[in-house]
Amino acid sequence: MRRITHRRPRFGCPRVYDELTKRGWQVNRKRVHRLWKQEHMQIARKQQKRRRLPGHSGNGCIRHRPMHKDHVWSYDFLTDRTEDGRQLKLLAVIDEYTRESLAIEVGRSFTAPKVVDVLRYLFALRGRPQHVRSDNGPEFVSRVVRRWLDQAEVGPLFIAKGSPWENGYIESFNARIRDELLNRELFLSVTEAQWVIDRWRNDYNHHRPHSSLNYQTPAAFAAVCTDSIRPTASFHQHRRITGNCIT
Secondary structure: OHHHHHHOOOOOHHHHHHHHHHOOOOOOHHHHHHHHHHOOOOOOOOOOOOOOOOOOOOOOOOOOOOOOOOOEEEEEEEEEEEOOOOEEEEEEEEEOOOOOEEEEEEEOOOOHHHHHHHHHHHHHHHOOOOEEEEOOOHHHHOHHHHHHHHHOOOEEEEOOOOOHHHHHHHHHHHHHHHHHHHOOOOEOOHHHHHHHHHHHHHHHHHOOOEHHHOOEOHHHHHHHHOOOOOOOOOHHHHHHOOOOOOO
C-alpha cells in the first residue's frame, strides 16, 4: 500500500485496493480500508504545491546566483527604431549583484568583435568579473567572444535555449529601460539615441532608487561593496574624452 501511494499520491483507498488485487494480493476490502485509516493514509484535500527551480540549466540566475560585486555580469540586446524606421540595437551590460548599468551601447548592428570591444573597455575601467551570463545569441556564442573571455579568464554562463527567465536580472533591466525610456522617446538618429540613453543610464545608476536594494541607488549600494571605479560614460564617450569618472 505504501509503495502504491508513494507512486500514486492522489489514489484513494478504493483505487489502492484495486491495484493490490491486480498485483495478486488476496485481501479483503474492509481490511484494506482499516489499514488505510490506521496508518493515516487519507488524502489531504488541500495539497502543498511543490516549488521547482525555473529552467533546467545550471547557469541560470536561480541556481548560479551573484554573491558579490563583479561576481556575475550579464548582457543582452534590445531593439528599437529611429523615426525613419531603421533598426536600433542596444547592448546592455549590468552587474547582477549591485544592479548597476555598466554600459548601454547603441548602434545599427553589432558584431562579435564589437561586443569584445565593449567588454574590453569595461574590463579596463572596472576590472573583470568572474562570469558573464547571456543567452545563446550568435554574437555571444561566437568563437571570437568565447576565445577572448577564455584569455581574460572569465567564465561564460550560457542559459538554456528558450529560457529567458534564467537570465532574469538583465531581462528585468530590459523591461525597465523599455518602459521608462524606449516606449516614451522617438529617436531621430543613433547619436541622439546614445545621448538620451546615456542620460537615462546615469539617472538609473545614481538617482533612481532600486526596490531590490532596499531603495538605495545602484551606485550607492556598489560604493558600500568596494571602492573600485564605476563606469560613468559610454564606450563612445570614452573614445572622445578622458577623466570622466564621477566620485
